[in-house]
Amino acid sequence: MFPSVALLSLSFLAITYGQQVGTLTAETHPKLSISQCSTGGSCETLQRSVVLDSNWRRLHSTSSSTNCYTGNTWDASLCPDPVTCAQNCALDGADYAGTYGITTNGNSLSLKFVTQSAQKNVGSRVYLLSEDDTTYEMFNLKNQEFTFDVDMSQLPCGLNGALYFVEMDSDGGKSRFPNNKAGSAYGTGYCDTQCPHDIKFINGEANILNWTGSANDPNAGTGQYGTCCNEMDVWEANSNGAAVTPHVCNVQGQTRCSGTQCGDGDERYDGICDKDGCDFNSFRMGDQTFLGVGKTVDTSSKFTVVTQFLTSDNTTSGTLSEIRRLYVQNGKVIANSKASIAGLDAYDSITDDFCNAQKTAFGDTNSFENLGGLPVMGDAFAQGMALVMSIWDDYAAQMLWLDSDYPTDADPSQPGVARGPCPTTSGVPSDVESQSPDATVIFSNIKFGPIGSTYTS
Ligand SMILES: *[C@@H]1O[C@H](CO)[C@@H](O)[C@H](O)[C@H]1NC(C)=O
Numbered sequence: 001m002f003p004s005v006a007l008l009s010l011s012f013l014a015i016t017y018g019q020q021v022g023t024l025t026a027e028t029h030p031k032l033s034i035s036q037c038s039t040g041g042s043c044e045t046l047q048r049s050v051v052l053d054s055n056w057r058r059l060h061s062t063s064s065s066t067n068c069y070t071g072n073t074w075d076a077s078l079c080p081d082p083v084t085c086a087q088n089c090a091l092d093g094a095d096y097a098g099t100y101g102i103t104t105n106g107n108s109l110s111l112k113f114v115t116q117s118a119q120k121n122v123g124s125r126v127y128l129l130s131e132d133d134t135t136y137e138m139f140n141l142k143n144q145e146f147t148f149d150v151d152m153s154q155l156p157c158g159l160n161g162a163l164y165f166v167e168m169d170s171d172g173g174k175s176r177f178p179n180n181k182a183g184s185a186y187g188t189g190y191c192d193t194q195c196p197h198d199i200k201f202i203n204g205e206a207n208i209l210n211w212t213g214s215a216n217d218p219n220a221g222t223g224q225y226g227t228c229c230n231e232m233d234v235w236e237a238n239s240n241g242a243a244v245t246p247h248v249c250n251v252q253g254q255t256r257c258s259g260t261q262c263g264d265g266d267e268r269y270d271g272i273c274d275k276d277g278c279d280f281n282s283f284r285m286g287d288q289t290f291l292g293v294g295k296t297v298d299t300s301s302k303f304t305v306v307t308q309f310l311t312s313d314n315t316t317s318g319t320l321s322e323i324r325r326l327y328v329q330n331g332k333v334i335a336n337s338k339a340s341i342a343g344l345d346a347y348d349s350i351t352d353d354f355c356n357a358q359k360t361a362f363g364d365t366n367s368f369e370n371l372g373g374l375p376v377m378g379d380a381f382a383q384g385m386a387l388v389m390s391i392w393d394d395y396a397a398q399m400l401w402l403d404s405d406y407p408t409d410a411d412p413s414q415p416g417v418a419r420g421p422c423p424t425t426s427g428v429p430s431d432v433e434s435q436s437p438d439a440t441v442i443f444s445n446i447k448f449g450p451i452g453s454t455y456t457s
C-alpha cells in the first residue's frame, strides 16, 4: 500500500499530464519473499512484492471513470492521437485476487487462469519489484544460479506457466519517457523478443496508430509499434513439457520497433530480435520419458528447477558460455536429460555449440547465433533483467510449439517437429478457457546465488 502522501502526489500528477495513475482502486502490491544465498548454502530472506502488468489494468479518463479502452477499442475522443491519449488516460490500481486471480502467501505466488468477476479475466503477467516497491528488481545471473519450485499439476495442454527475464527499464520507462507517469509501480515498460504489438503504451505513447482488434481475442488488438528486448525464458511449461530458451536482440534495452525491425510474419528473420531462440525442451531433444505426468520429473507434484548461468572464466563479469539445468524432486537431484537426436551429440545444456548443432539437425534458421548467441544474453544480464511470471494461452499457435507437433503441417517423425505429447487440436483458447478456467501455476521458494548455493540433494 502506498503511504497516503505518495498517493496524493501521484493523483495530483494525474491531473496534469502523462501516461497517468488512476485512484479508483487502491494499488497494493502482493508481498512475495525470495532468498539470496551465499556460497556454503546459507540464505537470507528478502521481502519483495509483485506488480501486475499495465496492459491488464483498467484504463480510464483522468477526470472521470469513462474508459479509454473497452474490449479492443480505444475511445476516440479521449485518444485522438498517441500523446494526448497518454495524457488523458490513467492506469488504475488492481484488485489482484478478486479481478485477476493473483495471490501470494509468504514465498509462494499463485496465478489462476480465468477469473470471473464483473468481467472475465484471462491470464496475467506480474513482475518482481525491488525493496523500494516502485522499481523492478534487476538480476544479473552471470556465474550465478536461479532456483524455484513449481507446481503445475493443474496446468493442462495449451497453457503456459512461465518464469523468465526481460531487459525492461528498471523504472518501467518513466525517466526516459516523461509522458509515462505510472512507471514500474503500475507495471509499465514490458518488452520481449517477440516485439509484441499488443502493448497499449510504448515509449510513453498510446499504441493507437493502425490499432486493429484481434480476430479471435475480444480483449486484445495490435498497434503499429512493437516493443522489443532481450529475453531469457527460464521456464515455459505445462504439465506435459517444459522449455528453457535464451533469445537475443541486436539492440540493448527496451526498443520500440516499426516495420521490418519488428520481424512480423514473413519478415520473421529480418527483425532486430531472435524470435525462435535456442530452446532445450527434453521431449523435442529426443527424451519423451523425462518430464511429464508420472515421468522422471513428475509434473503431478511440485518439484524444484535449478538453472545455472556459467561464464567462460567462472566470474560474474565473464562471458556467458553455458546454461545448465537440473531438477530436485522428493529429495533427489535429477540431472537434465541428454539430447538423443541424430547429428546432435549428447548435449544436456545450452551452449553456442549446442545451438549451432540443434539448428543444423532440425533445419532451422539460426537467428540466435546470427544475433550474437549466449554472449549477448550475458550482456543483457550485465545490464540487469527483470523477473516476469505469467500464465497465458496462445491465440497465435495454441502453444503447439511447446507441447505438441509443430509446425502442424510438418511430418512429426522429422527431427525437431515433435515437442510434446499434446494433440495438435489442443490449446484452442476458447476450449481451454471454457474447459480449464481453474488451471493454476504456483511458483514458490525463489532463490538465487553462487553456483551450488541454492539447493541440496
Ligand atoms: C498505418 O496506417 C497508415 C495510414 O493508413 C499507413 O500509411 C501506414 O503504412 C500504416 N503503417 C503500418 C505500419 O501499418
Ligand SMILES: *[C@@H]1O[C@H](CO)[C@@H](O)[C@H](O)[C@H]1NC(C)=O
Binding pocket: 312, 313, 314
Ligand atoms: C570453471 O569451473 C569449472 C567447474 O568448476 C572448471 O572445470 C573450469 O576449469 C573453470 N574454468 C576456469 C577458466 O577457471
